[in-house]
Amino acid sequence: MSLRFLSTVRAKAPQLADIVIIGGGPAGLTLAAAIKNSPTLSSLNCKLVEGGNLIGPLTKFKQEPPSNFTNRVVSLTPSTVSYLSEIGAWNHIQEERVESYDNIVAWDGVSGAKIDFDGPSLATMCENLNLQSALLSRIEELGQDLEILDNTKVESIQADEKIGWPVLQLSNGESIQTRLLVGCDGFNSPARKFAQIESRGWMYNRWGIVATMKFKDGEFRHPTGWQRFLPTGPVALLPLPDNWTTLVWSTTPENSDILMKLDEDKFLAMVNAAVKLPVEELEYLIKVAASKPEIVAEEVAWRLQLFNDKLSPEEAGGYPLELETIVTKSRGKFPLKLSHADTYVEERVALVGDAAHTTHPLAGQGLNMGQADVKSLVGVLETSLERGLDIGTKMALEPYFSERYPANHVLLGVVDKLHKIYSTDAAPLVFARSFGVNVLNNVPFVKDFMVARMGE
Ligand SMILES: Cc1cc2nc3c(=O)[nH]c(=O)nc-3n(C[C@H](O)[C@H](O)[C@H](O)COP(=O)(O)OP(=O)(O)OC[C@H]3O[C@@H](n4cnc5c(N)ncnc54)[C@H](O)[C@@H]3O)c2cc1C
Structure with missing residues (x-):
């Protein structure tokens, strides 16, 4: 049968x-x-x-x-948006849920060297x-x-x-x-x-943590993409409408375990620390998060207070606003890899x-x-x-x-x-990359070229 x-x-x-x-x-x-x-x-x-x-x-x-x-949000280039329009799909996008931005601030977590890209609608x-x-x-x-x-x-x-x-x-x-x-x-x-x-490639031995967060109410910044390069990987806050933002924090497997286990309010504090505090302080805070998570939010708060007090209003504008809210259960993590068939x-x-x-x-x-x-x-x-x-x-x-x-x-x-x-804090490489970034930031035509390439 x-x-x-x-x-x-x-x-x-x-x-x-x-x-x-x-x-x-x-x-x-x-x-x-x-x-x-x-x-x-x-x-x-x-x-x-x-x-x-x-x-x-x-x-x-x-x-x-x-x-x-x-919590899964992507940055679309103008070419992608234009192709989606060409095939008639962009008309169906819920426009009130997307954010175009024309300014990206990227900086070196070790040396502080900064580069500012702006151009009409860099990404969405x-x-x-x-x-x-x-x-x-x-x-x-x-x-x-x-x-x-x-x-x-x-x-x-x-x-x-x-x-x-x-x-x-x-x-x-x-x-x-x-x-x-x-x-x-x-x-x-x-x-x-x-x-x-x-297919060839490798795992980066890094995880990308994502989450949906909101900047402090009442304050507003022009939609900006923020990305700070830490030796363990970059932490990025990319804009969503109405002062919301999406996080992509690439970090080591050990750090990602610690960060994912934290209560949400403590995790939020750690993200505020990651976009501002010196690398050594951040490393210390990760240790505190692992061993005494109950005190990590207060540790971050007073360190940030000291840091902020030293900033002039102009310097303060060079950092993202403080994060105040995290959407419940919006945290997720993904292994990062390179592969090419x-x-x-x-x-x-x-x-x-x-x-x-x-x-x-x-x-x-x-x-x-x-x-x-x-x-x-x-x-x-x-x-x-x-x-x-x-x-x-x-x-x-x-x-x-x-x-x-x-x-x-x-x-x-x-x-x-x-x-x-x-992914290093070795002094010669930090000097070389910071020198390169400073030159780039001050040579308008090179920057314009890079902005044009970003949109492709
Ligand atoms: C943290 C993070 C942030 C990112 N940010 C960006 C960004 O800002 N901009 C950007 O351009 N990209 C970004 N990416 C990359 C982007 O998310 C991926 O490149 C994209 O989602 C890949 O789409 P895909 O359709 O090729 O594959 P997938 O999204 O992986 O889809 C594959 C599909 O195939 C299905 N499938 C697999 N096997 C089978 C089977 N046997 N039978 C039936 N179905 C099957 C799966 O269920 C799945 O739905 C990011 C990635 C990560 C991890």
Whole structure:
């Protein structure tokens, strides 16, 4: 009986698709929306498979937005916002929940050397859920036939014995055979493993702690991105509307354990300390947080009082305002890593977003790189189809790899070097980097060049 049942399951023919996207993260949803928005590609039979619960939470986010900001927030470059507008998704963003900013202050935690970037709309802070929900709304608005299977895991992928197309076995018992499989399936990408593409890199031995916080009520600063480079990793406060801010504090595994265990009010005190107090005092406070957490808030308060008393009003303007509120349970932590796939394309497979590359968040580029991947891949698929090529062949996909790999490679390298240069308090290196920053800060055309590159 059970043998007959097995043979029935095996005999069930897989569904056929032109494109299957694995992953309903920012990259997967953008790709789905862009394909359905493209007059050339929209008639292709496209499916998106996501292991997690996607449609319910995204629809809820749109219909009953939470009163507080959620804790996964990304900094979008002008190019990303412009692409999201081009494909019609930005219209669906809840604009009252995003903040554009035109000023970034970054400084060396050891030497204090500061650099101030400003330019028209350097970046836009947007919650991941806001972005994903806007993309889903756009897909629904386009009304093109696109099947989204959420709560459905891709359990295995095999090549069809006769024609070699990938066949995906899903957790709902169905299977799909596809002309092109696009892995938007994150760092552990099953699509990448199926294609036997090597990915190289390393863990940074750092965790990124995120949280949603608010600056002191009654005081207001022009929306500014603050980032202080500590030897253990940068701490950044990036602006959200109405004096709210999102934290990304990259630090060692040991420090992250201590900070995550603190009560929320004590954690808030530690963030206030991290953006102002000298590195040695901060190291001491981390020890206090580990051994006597009950007194850490008072320790921070009097040290900050001493620090603030010495600042002139002008100097005080060079630091973020004091943080007063933290959203309950908004703390989360993520391991930080660098990875880069050897190629983004194989026969019948393309990789996009974190499936192809992951980077340290200090420059806020990970998701933006994925958006640029989507734009490039969609262009390549359009050209292939217009020329009558089979979109799943490696030959047709190659231009996507040659366009995106070098650009991503450079960015991954720059961010990695920044992490390494700043992860030390060795005197010669501190002098060299501070000298460089001071020169940069005072040579307007070099700064203008960097600001222009940040927007790309
Ligand atoms: C602390 C932190 C701060 C960051 N800040 C920024 C920033 O300011 N700006 C920026 O540009 N980037 C930032 N990033 C990076 C950014 O968050 C990621 O690059 C981005 O979310 C990756 O999107 P993705 O869609 O490629 O992958 P993911 O978001 O990882 O999505 C992959 C999806 O694939 C699904 N999946 C995986 N396997 C399967 C399977 N077998 N079956 C079905 N589904 C599957 C997963 O469930 C998931 O939904 C930050 C990252 C961190 C950690």
